[in-house]
Amino acid sequence: MKRDITDEDAAGGIEMLAAQHTRAVTRWRAGAVSDEIDHLAEEVPVALEYNGISHAVMLATPADLEDFAIGFSLTEGVVDSPRDIYGIDVEPAANGLTVKVEIATPAFVALKGRRRALAGRTGCGLCGTESLDEIMRTPGIVQSAASFHPTVFDDAFAALHKRQALLRDTGATHAAAWLRADGEVALVREDVGRHNALDKLAGALARGQEDVGSGAVIVTSRASYEMVLKTATIGAGILAAVSGSTALAVRLAESAGVTLAGFVRGGSLVAYTHPQRLLIA
Template identity: 75%
Template sequence: MRRDVPAEDSGAGIEDVPAQRTFVVRRWRHGTVTAEDDRLAEEVPVALEYNGISHAVMLATPADLDDFAIGFSLSEGIVDNAREIYGIDVEAGGNGVTVKIEIASAAFARLKTRRRALAGRTGCGLCGTESLDDVMRVPRPVQSTASFDPSVFDAAFAALHNRQTLLRDTGATHAAGWLRADGTLVLVREDVGRHNALDKLAGALSSGNEDTKTGAVIVTSRASYEMVLKTASIGAGILAAVSGPTALAVRMAEATAVTLAGFVRSGSLVVYTRPERLRIG
C-alpha cells in the first residue's frame, strides 16, 4: 500500500514528483509485529535530453534536478562551463522525468561526435560508456590553494548528517557537501546515488558564489573513481569521504592533483594523495 507525500513536504525538485513516499509496512521487533507508516526515498528514471536529442537515462531522486543537469553536463565534459547551458526544462511524465537542456551549438557539435547511450544505475557512474577512452577521461589537474585543518572534518560531517532531510526520513540517501576552509558547510545535496548527489552539488556550485579553489568536497560514500573525476571537474582540490577509495580512484586523484582522504571519521583520516593540503604535520 502506498500514499504519496505532498511535494511541498518532500523536498521534491519538481511539482507532482515527490522525493519520498509513504508506505504502510509491517515491522517485526522482538517478536511483536506492528503496522506502521514508513517513508521511502523515491527513485525515478531521469532522461537527459540535449537540444532535443536523448543522451542519458539515470535513476535518481527527483529533487534539485536543475542542479543535477548542470553538474552532469559539466562532469561528463558535455559543456566546458555553465555559460554554455542556455536553458533547462524539467517535465514529469508517466514513466519518469525528462530534463531538456539547451546547450551552445559548439558544445552540441562536440557531443554528437561521441554519442553514447548511457543507461545509469544507482552506484554506477560509468554504465553504458562505449569505449575505454571515455571511461578513462582525465580532467586537467586542479589548481587548488586549499589548506585545511583536519579537525574541521568531524564537525563538518556531523553538520552534513544533520542537514540530510531525506536520509533522516528514509535512511536511503547519500549526500555531498561543500566545505569552506573555516569549516563552514555551505551547500548540501542528496540523492539515492552517490554520484548523482555530487553532480547536484557541482550544479549548485556553478553559480560562482563559492571559490572552488579553496574549498573541499565531503561525501557520505566511498571514494570511487567517478567521485574523484567529478571533484576534479569542479576544480576542487580536496575530496574527503567517510569510506575508503578504490585503487583506480587513487590513480585518478594523482593524475588530477586532488587531495584524496578516506575513512574520515572520529578524529582520524587516511590521506592517499597530495597530503600538503591537510595540516597534519
C-alpha cells in the same frame, strides 16, 4: 518551451514528483510486531536530453534536478562552462521525468560526435560507456589553495548529517556537500545515487559564488574513480569520504592534484594523496 535558469529553480520550485513517499509497513523488532508508517526515498528514471536528442537515463531522486542537469553536463564533459547552458526544462514523462537542456551549438556538435547511450542504475557511473578511452578521461591538474586541519572534517560531517533531511526520513540516500575554508558546510545535495548527489552539488556550485579553490567536497560514500573525476572537474582540491577508496581513484587523484581522504570518521582519516592540504604532511 525553453526557459532560463532562475533562482526559483535553484530552490526546487518546479519539481514534478515528491522526493519521498509514505507506506504502511510491518515492523519486527526484538520479537515484537507492529504496523507502522514508513518513509521511502523516491527513485525515478530521469532522462537527459540535449537540444532535443536523448543522451542518458539515470535513476535519481526527483529533487534539485536543474542542479543535476548542470552538474552532469559539466562533470561528464558535455559542456565546458555553465555559460554553454542556455535553458533547462523539467517535464513529466510516461515513466519518469525528462530534463531538456538547451546547450550552445559548438557543445552540441561535439556531443553528437561522441554520443553514448547510457542507461544508468542507481550509483552506477560508467554504465553504457562505449569505449575505454571515453572512461579514462584525464582532467587538468587542479590548482587549489585549500587547507584544513583533520579535526575540521569531523565537525563538517556531523553538520552534514544534521542537514540530511531525506536520509533522516528514509535512511536511503547519499549526500555530497561543500565545505568552505572557514569550516562551514555551505551546500548539501542528496540523492539515492552517490554520483547523482555529487553532480547536484557540482551544479549548485556552478550557479553560486563559492570559491572552489579554497574549499572541499565531502561525501557520505566511498571515493571511486568517478567521484574523484567529478571533484577534479569541479576544480576542488580536496575530496573527503566516509568510506575507503579504490586504487584507480587514488591514481587519478595523484595525477590530478586532488587531495583524497578516506575513512573520515571518529577522529581519524586516511590521506591517500597530497596530504599537505590536510596539514599532516
